Amino acid sequence: MKELICICCPQGCHLMVDEENDYAVTGNSCERGAEYGRTESMAPVRVLTSTVACEGGQILRCPVKTNGAIPKEKVWEAESLLQKVSVKAPVTIGQVILSDIAGSGADLIATKSVEAAD
Amino acid sequence: MYDLIIIGGGPAGLAAAKAAWNNGLKNVLIVERNWELGGILNQCIHNGFGLHHFKEELTGPEYAARYIEEVKATGVQVRLDTMVLDIHKALPETDDAGLSGQDDLPIYEVAMAGKECGYVCEKTKSIVLAMGCRERPRGGVVIPGTRPAGVFTAGAAQRYVNIDGYMPGKRVVILGSGDIGLIMARRMTLEGAKVLACVELMPYSSGLNRNIVQCLNDYDIPLYLSHTVTEIRGEKRVEQVVVNEVGPDRKPIPGTEMIFDCDTLLLSVGLIPENELTKDAGIEIDRRTKGAYVYENMETSLPGIFACGNVCHVHDLVDFVSDESERAGESAAAYVLSAGKGEAADCIETKNMDGATYIVPQKIRPANVDKFVKLFFRVGRIFPKADIVITSAGEEVARYHKKFLAPGEMQNIVLTKDQLQKCKGELQLTVEEKVEEKEVRA
Ligand SMILES: Cc1cc2nc3c(=O)[nH]c(=O)nc-3n(C[C@H](O)[C@H](O)[C@H](O)COP(=O)(O)OP(=O)(O)OC[C@H]3O[C@@H](n4cnc5c(N)ncnc54)[C@H](O)[C@@H]3O)c2cc1C
Ligand code: SF4
Numbered sequence: 001m002k003e004l005i006c007i008c009c010p011q012g013c014h015l016m017v018d019e020e021n022d023y024a025v026t027g028n029s030c031e032r033g034a035e036y037g038r039t040e041s042m043a044p045v046r047v048l049t050s051t052v053a054c055e056g057g058q059i060l061r062c063p064v065k066t067n068g069a070i071p072k073e074k075v076w077e078a079e080s081l082l083q084k085v086s087v088k089a090p091v092t093i094g095q096v097i098l099s100d101i102a103g104s105g106a107d108l109i110a111t112k113s114v115e116a117a118d
Numbered sequence: 119m120y121d122l123i124i125i126g127g128g129p130a131g132l133a134a135a136k137a138a139w140n141n142g143l144k145n146v147l148i149v150e151r152n153w154e155l156g157g158i159l160n161q162c163i164h165n166g167f168g169l170h171h172f173k174e175e176l177t178g179p180e181y182a183a184r185y186i187e188e189v190k191a192t193g194v195q196v197r198l199d200t201m202v203l204d205i206h207k208a209l210p211e212t213d214d215a216g217l218s219g220q221d222d223l224p225i226y227e228v229a230m231a232g233k234e235c236g237y238v239c240e241k242t243k244s245i246v247l248a249m250g251c252r253e254r255p256r257g258g259v260v261i262p263g264t265r266p267a268g269v270f271t272a273g274a275a276q277r278y279v280n281i282d283g284y285m286p287g288k289r290v291v292i293l294g295s296g297d298i299g300l301i302m303a304r305r306m307t308l309e310g311a312k313v314l315a316c317v318e319l320m321p322y323s324s325g326l327n328r329n330i331v332q333c334l335n336d337y338d339i340p341l342y343l344s345h346t347v348t349e350i351r352g353e354k355r356v357e358q359v360v361v362n363e364v365g366p367d368r369k370p371i372p373g374t375e376m377i378f379d380c381d382t383l384l385l386s387v388g389l390i391p392e393n394e395l396t397k398d399a400g401i402e403i404d405r406r407t408k409g410a411y412v413y414e415n416m417e418t419s420l421p422g423i424f425a426c427g428n429v430c431h432v433h434d435l436v437d438f439v440s441d442e443s444e445r446a447g448e449s450a451a452a453y454v455l456s457a458g459k460g461e462a463a464d465c466i467e468t469k470n471m472d473g474a475t476y477i478v479p480q481k482i483r484p485a486n487v488d489k490f491v492k493l494f495f496r497v498g499r500i501f502p503k504a505d506i507v508i509t510s511a512g513e514e515v516a517r518y519h520k521k522f523l524a525p526g527e528m529q530n531i532v533l534t535k536d537q538l539q540k541c542k543g544e545l546q547l548t549v550e551e552k553v554e555e556k557e558v559r560a
Contacts, residue, residue: 007331010524010527012327012522047175
């Protein structure tokens, strides 16, 4: 049995998920909660947002995100990979910084345009 | 002379500028003290913005970029690195009256100091206040103990980490469970810090469930509800904080001390609208919202001066900031283009009764309402199930069934023009708690 809080609406139902019983969900008040309970216990995913070092730009850090949700267990690996990256300005919003980060299938992209410092 | 000067280039200022331009004002200026537009969104690098407005999940900088692009596509002028110092009514001068050709419209002067413009006073027919809010500093929360370095507001820490690129500390305790504190718990953990605890005075968190799950639970950071920091220890730098459980009276319970060895304490204890300019201009401030009293069109007590976004009342969702600010921009355009006509005599005041802590707008002129008006409010505590009841002169005007109301989430209801016309003088909003049906049956 696994305990979860449903995040799909402000009600925040406390869900119980039975891994041994085909991920049956109890404690939910609606179908969305059951769905969330199943995915969250079978294969939880997260969008990672962070910043990477930026050289020669107007700012020192360029904000980034994965352009899709990645498996939760890959978050740490992805974060440690991006900490080693330094991009050169100019950077355009949406530009790919690392493709297929940590073999997750998602790309790490810039979430802000950074002009070169003048 | 400008048609409109907008003070602040955050999401509120940007949305107001775009709407004013699209509604016919062609001489519009945004004044922003920072070196770039976007306001606080520049440091909010996490996602979850724009679900309502753009129907997708954007990060703060992405949401800002969309609005900045839209404003750049207009002829709206922008003055960066420029701080507004003062706003006041211009002294009546004959040439000004002649210039505007609208004798009875007041003309305002906006005094500003900037990198390029130096100190100047610009004249304008209307103003939108969009200065945002700032965080409640340590002075706003009384914690006994020494005054070592290492105590920051969560927003300041967010700025250091996300923009300046350095970490304010290694072992962190967070006081307050507002969304900014929760977001920073995750952010600092990812950047290599150890977040020991998040401590909340109330028996519930004011943050979103989503943030509790994804920012605390994901990283095994404990959340202590009904607890508070009772002492900060350390000479030069924070070395320890003491946390106590609190009773129903929110007073620390002796003997429940927990000691955390840490070098940093982050405060996430609320936001206050930044209204020094507003007060100095003589605009009436509502002590509940700590923002200006506004009418249905976001106009303040001074004609032609509008307020929107966090400077008017603290928002948790930027999408609502954009909506409200577009309304302020449209209203400024209508005011300037109609030369202040449409002064409606009849005015209804809105009043929060049991269960609600404030309402925006505070005043409604029914004649100015086209089809409906939205009332924004917050509840004073958690209501699993409640009815929002609108009454006027003892008669019920409208009733809305709601579920799961919490103080951390701004609520809104829609009143139609017909319903509004039933109101006389004052409109009251009450939150009536409903007992769960299950319990009734039992
Ligand atoms: C630290 C922090 C984190 C937040 N995180 C989130 C979040 O994660 N999600 C969310 O939905 N909302 C968040 N919010 C709420 C967020 O503030 C609003 O959603 C929105 O950004 C408010 O927009 P605004 O334009 O009213 O204010 P702001 O974005 O604060 O913009 C105000 C602008 O006015 C400028 N200004 C102020 N005074 C002057 C002056 N005198 N002269 C010239 N310029 C001036 C400021 O420099 C600033 O750029 C956060 C707020 C804070 C304070
Ligand atoms: S289970 Fe349904 S009602 Fe409960 S929190 Fe999830 S979405 Fe909301």
